[in-house]
Ligand SMILES: Nc1nc2c(c(=O)[nH]1)N[C@H]1C(S)=C(S)[C@@H](COP(=O)(O)OP(=O)(O)OC[C@H]3O[C@@H](n4cnc5c(N)ncnc54)[C@H](O)[C@@H]3O)O[C@H]1N2
């Protein structure tokens with residue numbers, strides 16, 4: 001059995017970046033930039049007024065000064081003639097500030113009568129002018145490759161006059177659930193059957209991370225059935241199986257996949273839940289074999305599958321970040337496997353939930369966090385700091 005850390009390092013070595021594609025900005029939310037984004041424009045492209053008021057020469061900004069209003073500059077327009085001593089231009093937010101006017105006095109600080117303004121007693125000192133290029137200038141690299149695009153990044157790309165973004169192609173993930181006992185949600189299970197739940201949690205995880213999940217038919221516990229499903233996975237970047245990973249007579253994923261060309265990299269990780277995890281390469285795809293127990297499948301999804309997808313998208317190849325919290329309840333010594341305990345955060349800190357059986361989705365859904373216990377961790381008392389992964 002290898003450690004979680006080693007398993008993750010090996011998984012990163014099994015995947016590669018998916019490459020780039022160009023998508024319109026409307027479709028870029030949540031995608032990861034594949035190339036640095038360079039500004040096609042300077043913003044603002046001109047010195048712009050930040051307020052509604054009057055543009056004038058800074059020397060004319062004296063309490064009581066009377067100035068003649070010679071024209072108007074509105075956003076989208078402007079006023080061509082330079083402002084001379086004793087003159088002002090009516091100006092609005094976003095308008096180009098006329099040449100030679102180094103100051104905008106806000107309209108609240110003046111008295112206007114006809115085409116004259118009188119500066120009030122205490123005009124604000126700030127120029128109220130946004131300099132040309134104050135945000136960015138043409139040719140600047142504004143976002144690096146590997147940046148996930150949220151609303152702010154997408155608005156920035158638009159302001160840079162880029163109508164589309166070069167983003168990482170979404171990893172295609174083929175999902176195969178295995179087991180004679182499984183039926184799809186909504187079907188009528190036979191007396192010894194259960195509903196296949198894992199795939200739906202995994203699909204949610206994959207698509208939230210930026211992948212495309214292809215759910216293949218349920219593979220029955222026969223070489224033929226699983227073989228056919230593996231054939232259907234052709235073209236995927238990553239093939240994920242679920243179940244059939246352990247040591248029972250019907251746990252045939254490793255042997256059938258190997259017969260179809262899987263080069264197995266590892267099988268079994270010193271963790272709980274998730275021990276029977278396996279991985280390797282199948283032709284051009286990476287293969288990840290998850291255990292069938294529902295909590296094991298989803299915990300392994302969080303600890304291994306998500307970081308793999310991130311690496312394929314060009315994000316940093318790293319383990320899920322952990323946080324620290326005081327422990328709310330005592331814990332006995334841990335065994336030789338890294339334990340990911342379902343836990344709830346309360347005022348006194350993190351408390352492991354009562355049952356840690358890896359079949360209990362109700363407990364996983366009630367958990368806020370996975371409390372991570374290193375192999376061989378000694379007994380812990382309330383108040384001691386432990387590591388956890390938020391859920
Ligand atoms: N003798 C041993 N038995 C087991 C060991 C072991 O080391 N020695 N390991 C146990 C551990 S740990 C796990 S985890 C499970 C994993 O086994 P498999 O990956 O082979 O999974 P299955 O046997 O196919 O299924 C386990 C369990 O999960 C249910 N299941 C399967 N797929 C789904 C699905 N898509 N949705 C919902 N539930 C699913 C399945 O019905 C079983 O109840 O092995 C232990 N055994």
Ligand code: MOO
Pocket residue numbers: 271272273274275276291293296358
């Ligand atoms: O590892 Mo199994 O995943 O403990 O239930």
